[in-house]
Amino acid sequence: MFLETPIARFELKFDAEGRNNGGYRNDITVYRRARVVESFDLPTDEGTIIGGTGTAPYPLAYFASGLTGCLMTHLRSFAKRLNMPTTDFAVTTRCHWAAQQAEQVLYESKPLSFTMDIEIGGDVSDDEKRRLIAASSRACFVEQSMKPGLVKHRLKSGEAWIDLDE
Amino acid sequence: MFLETPIARFELKFDAEGRNNGGYRNDITVYRRARVVESFDLPTDEGTIIGGTGTAPYPLAYFASGLTGCLMTHLRSFAKRLNMPTTDFAVTTRCHWAAQQAEQVLYESKPLSFTMDIEIGGDVSDDEKRRLIAASSRACFVEQSMKPGLVKHRLKSGEAWIDLDE
Numbered sequence: 001m002f003l004e005t006p007i008a009r010f011e012l013k014f015d016a017e018g019r020n021n022g023g024y025r026n027d028i029t030v031y032r033r034a035r036v037v038e039s040f041d042l043p044t045d046e047g048t049i050i051g052g053t054g055t056a057p058y059p060l061a062y063f064a065s066g067l068t069g070c071l072m073t074h075l076r077s078f079a080k081r082l083n084m085p086t087t088d089f090a091v092t093t094r095c096h097w098a099a100q101q102a103e104q105v106l107y108e109s110k111p112l113s114f115t116m117d118i119e120i121g122g123d124v125s126d127d128e129k130r131r132l133i134a135a136s137s138r139a140c141f142v143e144q145s146m147k148p149g150l151v152k153h154r155l156k157s158g159e160a161w162i163d164l165d166e
Numbered sequence: 167m168f169l170e171t172p173i174a175r176f177e178l179k180f181d182a183e184g185r186n187n188g189g190y191r192n193d194i195t196v197y198r199r200a201r202v203v204e205s206f207d208l209p210t211d212e213g214t215i216i217g218g219t220g221t222a223p224y225p226l227a228y229f230a231s232g233l234t235g236c237l238m239t240h241l242r243s244f245a246k247r248l249n250m251p252t253t254d255f256a257v258t259t260r261c262h263w264a265a266q267q268a269e270q271v272l273y274e275s276k277p278l279s280f281t282m283d284i285e286i287g288g289d290v291s292d293d294e295k296r297r298l299i300a301a302s303s304r305a306c307f308v309e310q311s312m313k314p315g316l317v318k319h320r321l322k323s324g325e326a327w328i329d330l331d332e
Contacts, residue, residue, distance in 0.1 A: 044235030059235030069210030069225030
């Protein structure tokens with residue numbers, strides 16, 4: 001999917017198969033459905049503080065890594081495609097949700113904000129970095145699956161942060 | 167967050183800190199920001215077939231597990247809260263995306279469909295299972311962050327599958 005040679009259109013399929021036998025641990029295996037199928041064991045659990053057994057990461061920890069990693073992979077892929085002489089990247093994503101009581105013992109949840117703070121190293125102008133981030137955001141499979149406008153991006157410029165979504 | 171004792175409102179914060187030094191591997195650590203901070207090393211990589219080094223799961227594999235695990239955890243938590251005598255759960259999520267060429271060497275992506283096939287064991291009626299799934303879906307932090315209507319759910323009833331979003 002990140003071949004250096006662009007193709008006009010392609011599709012991606014990932015299937016997750018989860019099993020739960022009573023507690024908060026979910027045994028989940030994810031399959032990448034392609035000519036060669038690859039699989040990954042990615043179980044989830046809750047921490048002991050909140051009733052889980054702490055044997056695996058939280059589901060939201062996986063989500064946060066998936067969102068961050070998907071954008072970062074596109075930054076790297078597209079920097080190569082655009083021949084931008086980037087060096088290191090650092091991306092910090094802050095995911096923030098709220099939950100509110102609904103029915104007597106249940107709650108409903110909503111996302112509050114997702115901000116991605118992006119630092120890009122190398123002899124590249126801020127304008128080029130902005131172009132790289134915008135293109136990567138439009139290509140990021142996770143971000144494009146989320147509510148429009150929810151994910152915000154900031155670019156480090158010298159010692160300052162530039163808001164990119166205003 | 168999944169305490170048996172409901173509280174009126176609460177918030178969740180997860181931060182991901184990612185670093186990339188040149189290839190497709192992203193070293194990502196996720197922090198759960200709470201009174202006691204927990205951290206998880208969740209690096210991502212691309213497969214060798216597509217230019218990565220295959221040292222870690224794909225970002226989208228984490229995403230698929232996070233989405234699936236978040237719903238499953240709510241199914242378990244809410245079944246307990248509602249005193250439903252559920253036993254085992256199995257959830258299979260199929261995530262499907264497309265990417266299409268945009269600028270000359272770049273592409274844009276979009277989600278096509280996310281379907282969650284849910285089996286719930288135990289002496290519980292289909293109506294109760296539907297109520298459990300609907301409530302869990304409204305509480306699932308990942309699903310509530312996604313484009314409305316994108317995630318579809320099906321319930322196994324005997325040998326048949328019931329579409330729950332029609």
